[in-house]
Amino acid sequence: MTETPGYAAVVPELRSILPRDTFTYAVGAEHAETAVPGARVRVPFGEREVIGHVLERVADCDVDSPRAILEVLDEPPPLLPHLVELARWVAARYRAPLGEVVKAMLPAGVRAARPRGRKRGPRTTSRGALAAAEAGAPEVPHPLTPAQEAAVAPLLRAIAERRHHRLLLHGVTGSGKTEVYLVAIAAALAAGRRAVVLVPEISLTPQTIRRFAARFPGRVALIHSALTEAERAAEWRRIRAGEADVVVGSRSAVFAPLSNLGVIVVDEEDATAYKQDRVPRYHAVDVALELGRLCAVPVVLGSATPRVESFYRAHTGDLELVSLPERIGGRSLPPVEVVDLREELHAGNRSPLSLELARALTACHAEGGQSILFLNRRGTATVVICRDCGEVLTCPNCSISMVLHAGRRSCDCHYCGATAAIPSHCPSCRSAAIRGLGMGTERLEAEVREHFPRLRLLRMDRDTVQQRDAYFDIYERFRRGEADCLIGTQMVAKGWDLAGVRLVGIVNADTALHFPDYRSGEVTFSLLTQVAGRAGRGDEPARVILQTYSPEHYAVRHATGHDYLGFAREEIRFRKALRFPPYSRLCVCTFSHADDAVARSRVEGALENLSGRLDPGSGIDVLGPSPAFLHRLRGEYRWQLTVRGTDLAAALPHLPAERGWSIDVDPAP
Template identity: 40%
Template sequence: MCPGKNAEDPRSHNRVVTGQRIRVLLPLPLAQPYDYSTTEQIAPGTFVEVPLGRRSAIGVAWDGEPDRGLPAGRLRAVTRVFDVPAMTPTLRRFVDWVAAYTLSPPGAVLRMAMSVPAALDPPAPQAGWRRADAAPAGARVTPQRAKVMALLADGAVRAGGEIAEAAGVAPALLRGMADAGLILPALLPRARRFAAPDAQRPGPALGPEQDAAAAALRASVARRAFATTLLTGVTGSGKTEVYFEAIAEALRAGRQALVLLPEIALSTQWLDRFAARFGAAPALWHSELTSRTRRDTWRAVAEGEATVLVGARSALFLPFPDLGLIVVDEEHETAFKQEEGVVYHARDMAVVRARLSGAACVLASATPSLESTTNAETGRYAALHLPARHGGAAMPDVTLVDLRRTPPERGRFLSPPLVAAVSETLARGEQAMLFLNRRGYAPMTLCRACGHRMRCPNCTAWLVEHRAQRRLQCHHCGHVEAPPEACPNCGAPHSTVPIGPGVERVLEEASALWPEARRLVMASDTIPGPAAAAAAAKAIQDREVDLVIGTQIVAKGWHFPHLTLVGVVDADLGLAGGDLRAGERTFQLLHQVAGRAGREERPGRVLLQSFAPEHPVMQALVSGDIDAFMAAEADARRPGHWPPFGRLAAIIVSAEEERAAERVARDLGLAAPGGEGIEVLGPAPAPLAILRGRHRRRLLLKTRRDIAVQPLLMEWLAKVDPPGNVRVQVDVDPVGFL
């Protein structure tokens, strides 16, 4: 069916027979734009309102030729044109590119670029008062009125509340002065929504390696051409200050800069550093902003007023008119992967958007991904490395604690060497951290009478005990239930016991071992947003905390000057499960956590508790030789054409009925493509075979690096027509396999 027919409604009265035709892409899961008619000139990129069925929809006039074969009488007319900067050609190309790469409907991608439709309407003008050019004859000027007239003597327009407060008068007085002709109503000038960062403000002194790296990034930005640079360096080496210099160069060139952070809500220290460097805070973009702030920010970006924006992955789709720099900090983080809706990796799409914008792109990390490392080695990316910590601080000493030789006491999880190290650290008046990447009290609860395990009714996952809140919770779908008084399987009373540790259980053990220590738990349950993160960081910096106990949140680039010891409770945790990237991710996470120790003049120490100290990941953490570890990872993946030396795409089939999911997955398996360099694995139940009440099956397409997967996927999927109750999702370049 042609787009014009889709847009038609025979009961509509707003057709036009003459005029121009335009294509309009709507922010809906639609495969192509619809044709509409207009009597005025509307350029591509213009935001318009159009009829769609019985309702109206807001879309964007899109590129390309309308369907001339569709009779004009069957077209419906554009009903409104918005007075807002048009979507740039660069952003329109980006929308089309992301849609093609991820095999998503272009309208679904456009929806991410139109996430704040309220911003399309200009803000309502605000009324205020100004002084009359001349006081009317006979107008009475009391002392209070005189104060107001003196305040307005400069001719400026001010809000009534501001005038009343500054002059110390009642607001009703202003109305009387207006009636007397002493002051006149006037529109307030629109206040600047964001202070402009000062590119000329001097930054901190840089060391020789930092200065050389900063000069290279400044030159990259100044060329006003696309280039990607991988900026690496040990934790605490000053990578942030180096790419701040690139931001300053973009500002001096009159262009905008975008910085992507994996956890913007946890970035209070980063924001403080930015404000100190540039004298103003950047614009922010993340899910916790109010609707008004999102509206103001979107429009300020579109109008070029917000010159530096820091945000989560969705900030890539904001309407920057002249983007000169994109920075992806902690580029290795899996948080940059969008797993729902349009499935994309913000790091990779950032490189694409920079290329389309003629902008510089900087990927920064102490533990870069193997994909980015390989691109740097093959010359696709430039590479800069900072080998030492800034200010003379030394890297922490990393020691393995073999739990087979020095196990914890029965029922405990902290080994004697780790307990002793924490005790010594606290005795010196320094801060310590215990890291365990598990929320809650225990990851599993079972019945000691019959062995029944408490499982989520909606997912193939165990319920996690949160003892402080007296609840069992699924961390995949959010299901919550109270701990049972009796086993639901055998009925034995009070028979359930926690198995394994979470951070709450580590806190319980730490409270018994160091009762006088001031403790703080940093997990997503206790640090729900920016305000809580800022309060926690301040408490640690102000030395109001002695012992930090945390999950992966504590690895997010924090700088705690007095923290000198990091103890990893279960260093083996991420190595189980057979994930392609299990070793790489575990190394990255633990190296980042270890980097929290000894970041200033006091030396740092890291203890890793492990049942497998001989594992290559553990040995690499002790040696600190990232290059050797990444080379070994590359050697393991290259023969089998695993990423980054091959291509992967996953197809996930899900349905509420298991048989329906099984049937469609089987049909896809029978229709799977073949040929040299092409391999299809599955179908098979996903590791999370049930998620949010839906049964799931997975197929994995693996090809050589030189084979494009998108054409194969399109041809493959076209052979199977799933029923409406079955969902088929495509994940190009998957980073997880649950």
Template identity: 40%
Template sequence: MKKIGAFAEVIVALNTRSTDRVFHYAVPAALQDKVEVGIRVLVPFNNRSLAGYVTGFGFPENTVNIKEIAGVLDAEPVFTPELLELARWMAENYLCSTAEALQRILSPRLLVKGQRVVKQVHPAIQAKDLESALNSLSRAPKQAALLKKAMINPGLTRKELAVAEGVSASVVDTLVEKGLLVISPENSPRRLVRVAQTSVDSNGLVLNDGQKETLDQVARDIRQGMFKVFLLHGITGSGKTEVYMQAISITLGTGRQAVVLVPEISLTPQMVDMFRRRFGGQVAVLHSALSGGERYDEWRRIKEGEASVVLGTRSAIFAPLPRPGLFVIDEEHESSYKQDDHLRYHAREVAIKRAQIAGAVVLLGSATPSLESQLKASAGGPYQLLKLTDRIDGRPLPLARVVDMRLEMKGGNSGIFSRTLVAAVNKRLDKGEQVLLFLNRRGYATFIICRECGLVLKCPRCDISLIYHRDGRLRCHYCNYTVRAPDLCPSCGSQSIKHFGAGTQKVEEEARQFFPEARLLRMDSDSTARKGSHSKIINAFRDRQVDILIGTQMIAKGLDFPGVTLVGVINADTTLHMPDFRAAERTFQLLTQVAGRAGRGELPGEAIIQTYNPDHYSITAAAAHDCDRFYLSEMPVRRSLGYPPFSHLARLLFTHEDEEEVKKGAGQAKETLKNILAGSGKNISVLGPAPAPLSKIKDRYRWQLVIKASRRDLLRDVIRESLSSLEKGPSSIRPVVNVDINPQGMM
């Protein structure tokens, strides 16, 4: 509330900790009715005009140099007191500026564009006439499927509708000519998908006893408006998604809203379809594959109360819901919920804090919970553990077989497919069933080496091997540098330059040779680079137009295809030997998740796991679908090494174009930290400095320090105290310091 004569308290939009405080500005008479808490303004600052955020009104200690606000950037508030409190918590928790946190929260709003006229496609028939129209299209299945899609999603553009169903735009034109669809121009926001306000299945499925018991416990706190965190540990195929949706229905019934996060954009099309069939036009979608305008339009719908269910990836946690009542984090263990550059927040942590502020419920779901969540859900922990131990309708978990690829080599098979896997795939294809083949590496080959002089071709900008792709080009998957693969060794001129290792492109090539009659598709970040490609691939596989789907981790979780009866893991060891203390955990989670894609329909499933480490506990536990076995093996290792979840880590990453400068800066930081800790009595250890595993990316050298402490607040305090010293001196010669609290990776 404004005080008479008070000055506006403004946080200037600078991402520096030195300016992270409130500055007071006078409000000119012409702007008195426009300046309020929650809007952005233009203010003079150090001979520049900068944007700022109005956070309150008050009086400074000294009013000598008070300047006036130059202008107002918003017609109405763009953040609420709840989101401002969240931004301040993020600044404290992740050691960033409040302005940087607000920019992250408001990023879709900052992409605002004007309205435009689009041509929208609408059904020309009523719902009661749909069955008759579909009968008339019995010999045109693509047209029938497109008409059903248009009935559920009226208002798509011609291109959007075609992409959503995975057909050409000419199919739309044919239905227009038949009088079943109509195209009309409208002033419209740029929504990726528009839906009817009525849903087709608002009641949901009948829950089994385990699901009902789980829902009852969550519903009690939702209705009471209490802050609570639940960890839902449900095996693959146990019906977690239906629990989510019925919990959302209960939340909406209380007049509040819900956010659902998924870890991969590839999961979004299937989840969107499922959620919109349940909640219709109340669903908004937020993820990075949308254009800036599309994200803004969805942000606007959410803020104005038109959309009460938000579905998206990590950044959707900042959706401007007026009264959030439920936050669902599906596959809560996934590292993709951690932002790995700039402001390094974790969406799971942000969700819990936001729920605490709003008095909301958090539902963390996973078949393979993170060790951190598992420990917090143990006796006396802050999370309440819920379990779903059976698959829907009593379906069995897929039988998993581990194939020792060392024995395959001894038997004369040096290919990427074991004889066991080839036989299993042929068996499934003969029965008309579907197969997933999983390898968490894209490209064709993982490196190129000269067998004469030993040269490995690396990216000139990054300290990493170039990946060979089937088009004959070498690519860096970190900076996108690309060059044509040489015929001769650039070092010695030898012709003995060959590519080794396997990626998804090579799996696809060999699969076409082994299974020539099968219809194949590949799903990785190369094949899904174009907009709408995720939906096109998933729709084709769902509609049984594809027999074998080959992919990376995009296909490993969340997807639900009843026709899949076999999952083949080409190489289970790709994540196991990464230089990361979480390598075993990630291997177990990934294998369990991908194996769980099989046997989700009426037919039983099978998983074949190819590995060179068949006795490793992460692989044997995944093959047995046994989380407890894995935890009993991994927890003692973590405890003995003092790693999370039994400690907290922070990573200080130093980057600079000059290798000596970055090495010098990291060394000085170590000395600063030692001086701060000397005699403090705090149980904090500093590891390093040392080059990061990826010691150069995009022409910047990288060194790191890892700080370990028993409590998170101890980490923050010592780093905050040291940052002022680390950031002194001309910015042109000192390294950039990136702070990552509890990093999910050390690369």
């Protein structure tokens, strides 16, 4: 269809446009064919020129003398038509500036003011893993079990019929969910279509990459945070040019410029990493479902521990539930043995390792097995305290204690990055009785080295993976058997399928259990179940030893039995009683200011304004004002309102949009 001169609705790449996102510009004859929806353009805005994106061509203009588009920057347009519609949906659902949504869809290297020639950045370890897999013999599909055949059947039908379908694949750890994904993707490719696979960042291991690259050599592109801007832009251009048919990536890969999409896979759909913590605060799982609807393709959400919301949607008919209840090869799930840490204390054991876990670690090493010790806290000590006056060393910018890191001889804030030297005397009473309390992975490593000097140790946490590709290097060293024991945080909980792991020790199962969040039980259950699932992947028997102060808690109790259904039913009852999701949706509105009184006053004013605009029968509650859990962050005090209702549409237009406000729809833990 030939375009004629007229007008175009353009969204500039500016953050503070709400409540108006788009502006109308004249389209001259020279741009009539290229200023199409999705095009990146240069336009005048006030007294400056900015980059914008064409959303649609319009017949009429809302101003008398519209200014004209100055230049169309790219051919073909960087945003495909379905991504333009997806951007509108994301902006409306999450009450985000449309310009910010569009920016999130395009890598910074693509959004450069002038188009650049195609460049390839230096090879990362992840790209190296991809190249190595592609250089080898293509992987032959594994024979499917009857359960896998039943799981993939509805996907194959939807792909063949080119229709949207939503599937929740609940499979225990090691049950072969990835093979179901691969078969569905192969069917889409055979039909001349393409696929996107979302995985949490921590699951994007070389093993995961190899699995897809070996099955589809030369057809896989990677998108994840370890790529440089140049590498990310190069991968984006490969995808846009049709040189890659399977996109494997973390959260932002949901915006990959894939035309002729055939299937969407979201692995580990319960991962909190799918929620973006900066504007636009989208949830990639829900965005993937909407993308599937727009493109009329099936979407499969897979996990051993699905979100409670997804489980509920499956039982209301919004998702089709299929299950893989057993591990491949008839391997059993490892038994989980519970150690009550209260009893260890009563017995006089002050070590982070119970007597049973210490014995198991020794036995595992003697038998030639590998072990994983899981502790979801990093550092040496979580609190630095004066034993005389009780003074706790706190961050000067945040209302949180500093964490002791003995390795770098500092006390650090894990929120704002502030750092200080380890004090020799109490800043309050000048006593020298300064002690570090609590346990992190750094201290755990030191304790294990002291008591098990023959163990070859590796540690994986945010502190040890600062350097480029460090995560992949540690993974490969452990996979090759260069270490006997791996100590790690949640980075080791997913994506690790290693036959040599015969022991998993959960050093403290309670780190997230009593956090003031209604999802703390779900987060704990998921994390414990997933990390326990790293054991028993080989032919040798394996053990999981779980240490806890709360063995009676339902999340811990069900995790020890690998009992997702039991946990989900109990959690659903709790959510229903308190009207938490999935029985409502939430929106947290936070105002930040250097003055605590000002912050509280602004939130009180917003409450009054919002309450006056909501109809009494809207079914929407506004809770607050209340101080945020982390009341002071980066030098600013934070107060918040929580909006709750089955449908937030009536409230979203009336939420505050001024500077200082943060709006988080469907917040994640």
